[in-house]
Amino acid sequence: MEGFVSRRTSLTEHIISFCRYLRGHGYSIGPDTQSDALRAMTLVRINSWNDLCTVLKLTLTKTKKQAAEFDKLFDTYWRELNKAVDSKVKPSDEAAQAPKSSPGKKPSFDALKNWLYGNTVEEQQEMALYSDQVSLSQKDFAAFTDDELWELKNIIRKIAKSIVNRKMRRFVVTPEHKNVDLRRIIRNNLKRGGEIVDLYYKKNKETDLNLVILCDVSKSMALYSRFLIQFLYAFQHVYSRIETFVFSTSLYHVSPQLGNKNFELALKGLTKSVNHWAGGTKIGQSLNDFIQNHGQHYLSKKAVVVIVSDGWDTGDISLLKQSMEDIYSTSGKVIWLNPLAGAPDFKPDVAGMKCALPYIDILAPVHNIESLKKLPGYLFKTRRKREGVRN
Amino acid sequence: MQSEKLSHVESLLNSQGYITDRKIAMSVFLSMQLNKPLLVEGPAGVGKTEIAKVMSQALKAKLIRLQCYEGLDANHAIYEWNYQRQLLHLKMEEGGDKSIEEKENSIFSDRFLLKRPLLEAISQEGPTVLLIDEVDRADEAFESFLLELLSDWQISIPEIGTIKAGSIPRVVITSNSIRELSEALRRRCLYLWIDFPDFEKEIAIIKRKVPDIDEKLAKQITLFMQEIRKMKLEKIPGVAETMDWAMALAALHLSSLDQSIVEDTLGIILKDWQDIRNTQDSLSELFEKVGVSSKLNA
Numbered sequence: 001m002e003g004f005v006s007r008r009t010s011l012t013e014h015i016i017s018f019c020r021y022l023r024g025h026g027y028s029i030g031p032d033t034q035s036d037a038l039r040a041m042t043l044v045r046i047n048s049w050n051d052l053c054t055v056l057k058l059t060l061t062k063t064k065k066q067a068a069e070f071d072k073l074f075d076t077y078w079r080e081l082n083k084a085v086d087s088k089v090k091p092s093d094e095a096a097q098a099p100k101s102s103p104g105k106k107p108s109f110d111a112l113k114n115w116l117y118g119n120t121v122e123e124q125q126e127m128a129l130y131s132d133q134v135s136l137s138q139k140d141f142a143a144f145t146d147d148e149l150w151e152l153k154n155i156i157r158k159i160a161k162s163i164v165n166r167k168m169r170r171f172v173v174t175p176e177h178k179n180v181d182l183r184r185i186i187r188n189n190l191k192r193g194g195e196i197v198d199l200y201y202k203k204n205k206e207t208d209l210n211l212v213i214l215c216d217v218s219k220s221m222a223l224y225s226r227f228l229i230q231f232l233y234a235f236q237h238v239y240s241r242i243e244t245f246v247f248s249t250s251l252y253h254v255s256p257q258l259g260n261k262n263f264e265l266a267l268k269g270l271t272k273s274v275n276h277w278a279g280g281t282k283i284g285q286s287l288n289d290f291i292q293n294h295g296q297h298y299l300s301k302k303a304v305v306v307i308v309s310d311g312w313d314t315g316d317i318s319l320l321k322q323s324m325e326d327i328y329s330t331s332g333k334v335i336w337l338n339p340l341a342g343a344p345d346f347k348p349d350v351a352g353m354k355c356a357l358p359y360i361d362i363l364a365p366v367h368n369i370e371s372l373k374k375l376p377g378y379l380f381k382t383r384r385k386r387e388g389v390r391n
Numbered sequence: 392m393q394s395e396k397l398s399h400v401e402s403l404l405n406s407q408g409y410i411t412d413r414k415i416a417m418s419v420f421l422s423m424q425l426n427k428p429l430l431v432e433g434p435a436g437v438g439k440t441e442i443a444k445v446m447s448q449a450l451k452a453k454l455i456r457l458q459c460y461e462g463l464d465a466n467h468a469i470y471e472w473n474y475q476r477q478l479l480h481l482k483m484e485e486g487g488d489k490s491i492e493e494k495e496n497s498i499f500s501d502r503f504l505l506k507r508p509l510l511e512a513i514s515q516e517g518p519t520v521l522l523i524d525e526v527d528r529a530d531e532a533f534e535s536f537l538l539e540l541l542s543d544w545q546i547s548i549p550e551i552g553t554i555k556a557g558s559i560p561r562v563v564i565t566s567n568s569i570r571e572l573s574e575a576l577r578r579r580c581l582y583l584w585i586d587f588p589d590f591e592k593e594i595a596i597i598k599r600k601v602p603d604i605d606e607k608l609a610k611q612i613t614l615f616m617q618e619i620r621k622m623k624l625e626k627i628p629g630v631a632e633t634m635d636w637a638m639a640l641a642a643l644h645l646s647s648l649d650q651s652i653v654e655d656t657l658g659i660i661l662k663d664w665q666d667i668r669n670t671q672d673s674l675s676e677l678f679e680k681v682g683v684s685s686k687l688n689a
Contacts, residue, residue: 030578036425043424044397044417051413058418062577064432064568067584177466199474203462262665 012038014081019060021077027066033059049078155369156234162376171202178203209379211235211242212298212331214290216309217274218248218281224339224367228308231372233258233266243298246274247286249315253294283313283352284320291326299330304379308337308366311353321355328359335378336360342367396420403449409441410588410596418583419446428541428562430580435567436629437585443522443563452518452561457508459529468533469546470510473503499550510546512560519560527566531573538575588630590617596630597637604641611648612637614681616660619670625663632660648681650674 015037019029037059046052053074061067173181181202189196215232217225232244236258244255257269287307291299299305305327313320328334336356340346342365348357357363362378365371400423401416419442422429431439447454457468477498484494506514512521526534540546544556564580566572588596594613597604616633636659645652654671661667670677 028574028578033578036427036581039425040421043421051417054414054417055421058414058421058581058583061584062574062580062582064584067582176462177471178462178464197478 011041015041015056018056018077022060022073025069025073027060028062029060033062153230153234156231156372157238159372159375160235160238170205172205174201174203176203177201208302209241210298210300210303211239211379212303212305213242213244214251214287214305214307214309215244215246216248216281216283216307217246218312220281220310220312221308221339228366229267229270233263243294245290245294246270247283247289249280249282249285251286251289251293280314281309281312282315283309283311283356284317284323285315287323287327288319291323295326295330299327301330301332303331304333304335305331306335306337308339309352310338310340311336311348311350311356313350313352317351317355320352321359324356324359333361333379333381334359335362335364337364337366337375339365339367341365342371396424400449404445407445407448408599409438409445410592410599412592415442415583415585418581422563422581423561425581426559428564428580429583430564430566430572430577431583431585432566432568433585434587434627434629436631437587438630439565439585440522440524443520443565446561446563447520450518450520450561452520453515454520454522455508455512455515455560456522456524458524459526459533461528461530463529463533465536467507468509468536469507470548471505471507472499472550473505477503504548504551509540510554513540513544513546513554513556515560516557518558521560521562523562523564525567525569526564526576527569527572531570534573534576538573538579541579587620587627590614593617593630593633597633600634601637601641604637605646607647608640608645609637611681612640615648615653615677618677618680619660622670622673624661624666624669626661626666628660628662632662636660650678653678 016034019027019034019037023029037056040055040059044051044055046055053071056074057067057070061070171179171181173184178201181200184200184202185196185198188200189198192198213232213235215225215228217228221228232246232254236242236244236255242255243253244258246252246254252274254270254274257273258266260266260269324334338346338348338353341348341363346365348354348363362381364374364378366375397417397420400420401411401413404411404416404419418429421427429442431442433439443456444454446452480498480503481494484497489497508521512519523537526537541562544559545553547553564576587593590613593616594609597609597613601609612633616628616636620627636656639656639659640648640652643652653674657667657670661670
């Protein structure tokens with residue numbers, strides 16, 4: 001019930017009730033902020049609505065989003081307030097809310113009602129306008145337009161960076177003045193007769209994760225592959241210890257192509273070297289191919305294998321099972337990202353998915369940005385005890 | 392009387408060559424009056440840092456700048472003991488008859504203390520403007536420390552004791568929103584979002600900084616910049632780039648833009664190879680919007 005407008009007599013009261021109105025719109029305005037606003041009002045001689053708006057905006061908004069919304073909220077509030085004044089609300093009747101005291105269903109009070117009952121369509125649209133990040137992050141990847149893909153690229157880059165900067169518990173020497181490395185100081189200064197002259201510092205080692213990404217680009221994944229390529233591309237660029245493969249009926253190592261600094265050239269390189277875009281799926285065959293030709297090189301206990309696929313396999317299921325078992329036993333962790341897993345009624349009952357399931361450490365959805373943000377968490381979680389997995 | 396002060400701030404900013412609008416002037420004024428740090432966010436190159444510089448000049452205060460970066464820690468932000476010097480000092484005193492306590496007192500004194508920006512700002516006598524630049528680059532731990540400093544204005548050094556600020560510095564914090572800042576920090580600050588300037592403001596800035604520029608050229612440059620910012624670029628050029636470009640073109644004694652000039656000088660405003668290529672592709676389209684006839688088409 002924060003959002004109501006009733007007539008106030010003094011400016012202070014108006015400001016306070018305006019703050020309350022803002023709180024109803026997601027602004028967290030504490031008493032300190034509120035008193036700042038009031039103090040600011042006494043400091044500036046306010047000559048116009050514009051001045052009032054600026055003063056309140058400076059004191060009451062705390063984020064870019066809030067600042068962007070503010071002018072509109074300000075306008076709406078004072079406009080409705082003026083109307084409320086006109087419609088004979090008695091000053092003594094302060095508790096009475098403007099919408100209740102007016103029996104006529106004037107269109108101007110629709111807005112008031114909307115505040116009372118919370119979400120309206122209009123409001124949601126406004127929100128979407130001002131915070132791309134929020135609206136994008138809930139959207140299914142399949143539904144992105146070209147324009148949004150561009151925004152998406154920047155978000156993906158951020159996520160990828162956060163993975164790279166992950167710190168580990170182990171220490172390495174660093175020239176930066178971080179933590180004093182006592183052990184090394186004492187050892188290395190022995191040659192100076194035990195006099196401590198040289199100082200050594202240590203810092204947390206940054207992640208030494210080797211990533212292997214196997215991405216399904218078959219027909220059934222076509223809706224997602226546009227986005228997935230973006231993801232793979234961004235990832236390949238911020239993180240050097242990553243090898244990327246795509247497969248449909250056969251497997252292609254695409255890290256060299258993705259390494260191209262220019263995204264369009266990278267795409268061209270990809271289309272040239274991958275012959276089976278949006279073809280059928282032979283996951284088992286492709287995974288087996290990976291193990292045979294690249295396994296020796298890329299599979300180790302330090303490697304995390306990320307398979308991105310919906311699990312629709314038209315090939316040999318037993319081969320898939322065998323390959324998954326091999327990958328599972330020779331890698332540090334196996335993560336299967338399934339774009340379909342985002343649906344609320346998802347069950348991994350596709351044949352391919354079903355037989356691979358025992359050899360997956362984490363099965364997670366990748367259908368929107370929100371799910372993608374969880375990826376760093378999966379990558380760094382330690383593997384469960386072996387015994388618990390197979391049954 | 393109070394609003395006289397506001398206009399005073401406005402004229403101060405103006406006299407320092409900072410083209411301001413009422414919003415910025417008011418935020419500077421209010422942050423001074425309310426004694427609250429001013430948190431300035433906005434895209435790169437819109438003059439966030441400049442606010443602090445102009446503020447210090449206008450107030451004739453000393454400007455102390457702390458540039459934040461990844462891994463910034465207390466040693467670099469607050470203070471550090473000059474370890475090597477302490478060691479030498481001890482060595483020199485070896486064999487003397489000073490007691491351990493005396494020695495300790497001497498090596499943990501002001502002489503051996505390296506003051507980093509935050510301690511520096513606190514221990515100033517006169518008026519100070521403390522600029523904490525790009526706070527979003529530092530990590531969250533540093534941000535929480537900052538909170539403590541901003542509310543108590545004191546720093547405690549275990550060996551010496553607590554140092555309290557003589558005069559509370561004016562604080563300007565800038566951020567490029569690389570990382571979301573904490574709610575707590577935001578709450579303690581006045582918030583100002585500066586966007587790219589609109590046409591009038593940008594052209595005023597050009598004329599102020601490059602006084603001998605041709606009127607028509609200035610207008611075309613501004614229009615061009617306003618249009619180019621609407622494109623999807625990796626790095627959107629800021630006012631600083633506009634300035635560079637205007638200066639360069641003015642130095643060439645040009646009176647208007649044409650396609651070949653723009654093509655040759657695109658590197659001044661765009662700093663990304665991909666951006667330059669994309670812009671070159673759509674140059675004639677851009678020219679149409681700006682209203683300059685491209686000579687190649689003519």
